Amino acid sequence: SQKIEQNSEALNIQEGKTATLTCNYTNYSPAYLQWYRQDPGRGPVFLLLIRENEKEKRKERLKVTFDTTLKQSLFHITASQPADSATYLCALVNPSLYGNNRLAFGKGNQVVVIP
Amino acid sequence: ETGVTQSPTHLIKTRGQQVTLRCSSQSGHNTVSWYQQALGQGPQFIFQYYREEENGRGNFPPRFSGLQFPNYSSELNVNALELDDSALYLCASSFISGQGKDEQFFGPGTRLTVL
Numbered sequence: 001s002q003k004i005e006q007n008s009e010a011l012n013i014q015e016g017k018t019a020t021l022t023c024n025y026t027n028y029s030p031a032y033l034q035w036y037r038q039d040p041g042r043g044p045v046f047l048l049l050i051r052e053n054e055k056e057k058r059k060e061r062l063k064v065t066f067d068t069t070l071k072q073s074l075f076h077i078t079a080s081q082p083a084d085s086a087t088y089l090c091a092l093v094n095p096s097l098y099g100n101n102r103l104a105f106g107k108g109n110q111v112v113v114i115p
Numbered sequence: 116e117t118g119v120t121q122s123p124t125h126l127i128k129t130r131g132q133q134v135t136l137r138c139s140s141q142s143g144h145n146t147v148s149w150y151q152q153a154l155g156q157g158p159q160f161i162f163q164y165y166r167e168e169e170n171g172r173g174n175f176p177p178r179f180s181g182l183q184f185p186n187y188s189s190e191l192n193v194n195a196l197e198l199d200d201s202a203l204y205l206c207a208s209s210f211i212s213g214q215g216k217d218e219q220f221f222g223p224g225t226r227l228t229v230l
Contacts, residue, residue: 043117043205043221044158089157093217100171101209101217102148105157
């Protein structure tokens with residue numbers, strides 16, 4: 001069965017440093033991968049999408065890489081700020097496989113930015 | 116804010132009861148998906164509705180059912196509630212254009228507690 005793995009341990013990082021999160025998957029061939037941010041008691045908020053034929057995507061202080069050979073995506077937050085403290089979820093999508101854009105989520109990885 | 120609203124915010128039910136959760140999609144969106152998020156887990160796909168028809172279902176029993184209305188609002192119904200149904204229920208709206216962008220906009224969720 002498909003597996004989407006994110007580090008279960010919270011990432012504590014000093015303000016100004018780069019936070020790097022990992023998403024590994026098995027038994028899945030995503031057409032694209034999305035990253036979401038979730039604050040406690042709130043719904044996930046879309047951050048970035050990267051397609052299977054793209055290596056890297058950037059948006060402001062965020063960077064995502066996607067390696068379909070390693071079956072891995074890395075998510076980077078540069079110059080991290082306390083306001084970046086949240087849980088970050090990776091989600092895989094394959095519309096042609098399922099006939100819809102259902103998201104298959106990992107468990108999420110909590111980031112705590114220390115002032 | 117994503118423009119997706121859900122009601123109620125919180126709900127407490129007892130085992131065996133039935134519950135209806137409601138979602139109002141973002142204007143212009145033709146698709147609504149429902150997800151269940153247990154504590155400490157990523158959201159799990161329940162089902163999706165596209166133009167009022169079910170368009171894919173996750174690994175959930177038939178006592179989970181739904182509806183999408185012409186105005187693209189939606190309901191999730193759960194019959195014969197079990198303790199394990201306690202979770203945050205999220206709806207997400209999107210516009211399927213066939214161009215693979217498919218960013219999903221999540222509501223704030225309904226926290227269901229089954230006693």
